[in-house]
Amino acid sequence: MKEVPLSTCERTSLVSSIHAGLRYDHRKFMEVRDITLNFGKDFGSCSATLGETRVLAQVTCEVVEPRPSRPNEGKLSIAVHLSPMAAPHLEPGRTNDIVDELQQILDRNIKESRCLDLESLCIQAEESVWQLRLDVTVLNHAGNLGDACNLASVAALRHFHRPDVTVEADGRVTVHTLEERQPIPTFMRKVPVCLTYAFFMEGEHCITVMDPTEQEERVMCGRLVVGLNPHGEITSLLFPGRMMMEKETLLSCIRKAFTKAKSVAETVQQAVEDDLTQRKTVSVKPRGYEVKNLRSDTDYNRWLIDQRVDKRKLMIEENVMPMEEEMQDPFEANVQQPEDSEDSDVNPPATSSKTPLGPSSHKKKKKESVMANGSEEEGDEEEEEVKSKLTAEDLL
Amino acid sequence: MAQHACDLTFLSRSDGSALYSIGLTAALASVNGPGDVKVSNRLYNRSHVEVCYSPSTGHPMIRERALESIIMRTVEKAILVHLHPRTAINISIQEMQSDGLALSVSVNAACLALLDAGIQMKTTFAAITCCITPFGTILIDPTEAEIQESVAEATFVFDGSGEAKVLTALQDGHLSYEDFKRCLQQCQEASKDVFAFYRGTIEKKYQNEIES
Known part of the structure; x- marks a missing residue:
């Protein structure tokens, strides 16, 4: 062809x-x-x-x-x-x-x-x-x-x-x-x-x-x-x-x-x-290229879209966050933490091989994901932004 | 019977593709077409079907060519080739890992890849491999080790019309007429499960597409 x-x-x-x-x-x-x-x-x-x-x-x-x-x-x-x-x-x-x-x-x-x-x-x-x-x-x-x-x-x-x-x-x-x-x-x-x-x-x-x-x-x-x-x-x-x-x-x-x-x-x-x-x-013989071990391109694309949607949601939430944080008591702040850790999963560091690829990953399996330096830096920047917001509010 | 599993639209560049595994044997099939064809292969009344089987190691040799021709003759029976004259349909099959069931996995992967590509077919088809142990018991979907120890191995391809007619049959080893009949019957029974599995896979695909 x-x-x-x-x-x-x-x-x-x-x-x-x-x-x-x-x-x-x-x-x-x-x-x-x-x-x-x-x-x-x-x-x-x-x-x-x-x-x-x-x-x-x-x-x-x-x-x-x-x-x-x-x-x-x-x-x-x-x-x-x-x-x-x-x-x-x-x-x-x-x-x-x-x-x-x-x-x-x-x-x-x-x-x-x-x-x-x-x-x-x-x-x-x-x-x-x-x-x-x-x-x-x-x-x-x-x-x-x-x-x-x-x-x-x-x-x-x-x-x-x-x-x-x-x-x-x-x-x-x-x-x-x-x-x-x-x-x-x-x-x-x-x-x-x-x-x-x-x-x-x-x-x-x-x-x-x-x-x-x-x-x-x-x-x-x-x-x-x-x-x-x-x-x-x-x-x-x-x-x-x-x-x-x-x-x-x-x-x-x-x-x-x-x-x-x-x-x-x-x-x-x-x-x-x-x-x-x-x-x-593990004493069990490895299964190798089983269907559930390999990710198809359709699943990959769906995962990418999900990730993008999550990121967008995160950005929207961050904009709303400051209003809510004023209302929070310490107990709720503790509850909030797991969600934060989930958010950081969206940009997993290169070494975290065992953690699933964020909340939206379709298949839990050992998989290495390298996010480029660019996105990591971006994640850091986002974090810094959040931190700077927090400190500013604390002072107020 | 070993576990059958399949993933459709596995590759983004092909018109249709399927990763199929039975037990520890896995094969990847991709279908392109009907598309344009070399002048030497152009047929005025039907489409030219090409099958390309690549082993996981080395270049394609006699074994691969033999598999190719078996798969091609099976697939040609099922595809409505006269609907697309002067075209080519290309089926490529890649052996991912092998545990004795290379032929039946390839045939099933090809069928699901054709369904995934939306190529019109008379019927679906499913291959079942069985072997007879020295004690006379029949094993469906044996492993490589079991085939090594068996006296005979047989692979049948059935059509999905409900009666499970035989499209292709291939035997290896010493097989009496009675044993042959028993193998055929048991494989015919097993093929029903495979067709049910096909149905489930395709239903899942279109369900997903409607939802998204």
């Missing part, structure tokens, strides 16, 4: 709204969409969503002969698959520009950054090593595939456990099943993070937008994909032309990316650790 082009009025409306400082999905310019990570029933299977973009990553392993040039190193191969499921215009089994680009981003970020200790995958030098195979499948293409693929791949690799092996005296290698012996986790030194910026030119002025959606990707002037890790190292930089940019803009983007990378890396680590500890402590 052919790709449906964006009409001229859609284009102009999108660009002019960005020039006016607005985005179609009510996000701030430097705000990243919600990240959720779900793990399958087996080790090394992860489904990551970035807003509506959804990617499935699966790690498998097998024993192979090492490369003659590197006799004591394991192998890692990465394959990206795009089917018509991701977007109707894509054809199955055929490589296109998107696949090539994603392949390149993942190769540089994960393989060539050497974040994975390949030497630990060696069983017998020059004889046998583990080969890890990472299959990344895009399920829904709603913009920013690079970040989503990187997230899913890193989480899957960190989650993966390989079976234990013993080497007999005569050089035979026995691979033990996961039931026989405790499987061994992969050793990953650093967490590579990928962040994407889209640029829109307004005359000479350049507007920078983070985590572009599919529509934004179609109208943007250019973009920058930064692969980095929280230790302050850049693993890849992709700036595929189409525009000229000031050196300062580029550098400031990279500088901002480092602060953002920390929170993203923490989210990934936390999600993987939570799932692994759950697997250890």
Whole structure:
């Protein structure tokens, strides 16, 4: 099926709204969409969503002969698959520009950054090593595939456990099943993070937008994909032309990316650790990708709307609040507190993984939600505003 | 019988999609169409149905191609293909995790994704897998381990007309005529529950849409 082009009025409306400082999905310019990570029933299977973009990553392993040039190193191969499921215009089994680009981003970020200790995958030098195979499948293409693929791949690799092996005296290698012996986790030194910026030119002025959606990707002037890790190292930089940019803009983007990378890396680590500890402590086998564990895009959109409505309500209540607070006696003020804590749940901090995503969340489950720095700051500002109001009234 | 579960309109980019799970096996199906078609596939009197099955690891090989062709022949029987000449309907199925029931999960996911996309069909269809243990008992919706130990495995696809006619049948292993008949009968019984589940799922979808 052919790709449906964006009409001229859609284009102009999108660009002019960005020039006016607005985005179609009510996000701030430097705000990243919600990240959720779900793990399958087996080790090394992860489904990551970035807003509506959804990617499935699966790690498998097998024993192979090492490369003659590197006799004591394991192998890692990465394959990206795009089917018509991701977007109707894509054809199955055929490589296109998107696949090539994603392949390149993942190769540089994960393989060539050497974040994975390949030497630990060696069983017998020059004889046998583990080969890890990472299959990344895009399920829904709603913009920013690079970040989503990187997230899913890193989480899957960190989650993966390989079976234990013993080497007999005569050089035979026995691979033990996961039931026989405790499987061994992969050793990953650093967490590579990928962040994407889209640029829109307004005359000479350049507007920078983070985590572009599919529509934004179609109208943007250019973009920058930064692969980095929280230790302050850049693993890849992709700036595929189409525009000229000031050196300062580029550098400031990279500088901002480092602060953002920390929170993203923490989210990934936390999600993987939570799932692994759950697997250890709970004796019941994990259910993996069950219907109730994964959130559909319809539910996600409904949740976003609910959240927006709640926020609006909160703002209206805050405007009314001062009148009521004068009437309150201390006892009622105590009662009021739980509601306040509920309100703060609407903007959960990045680390609160176990708390449900606010009162309106449809499904209670372990889910990581990263609110962008922008919204957190906004929450702080709101709080400060409330505080300042209170103090002013107390004085009166 | 294992627990069936389904989530409709799972993906935002597809015309219709469904995540279907039976026990620990789960598959995601998405449907696009009827839309434009390559000249080589253009049929003057009917729409071209394409099925694309992707495994969770590796490239599609013989097993996947075989599944594709089984699903395609089943789906073609159900869809009213002559309503949309010179078009294509694309069904993509992604294996999410596997516990032995890949075929029946894919077929059921495809059916619900087609319903979700609103593609006209003669009938709905549901697949049931069963296996016979060495002691002769029949297990409906077995797990991978149970299939490994069984003497034969059979999958039937029934239509939703009420009589539960057989659309597709696939057997693997040693199966006597008597056993075959018993399997068929038990699967036919089980299919009624699946159709009831379909009905509930679709009712829930439209109920939500009316409410919102």
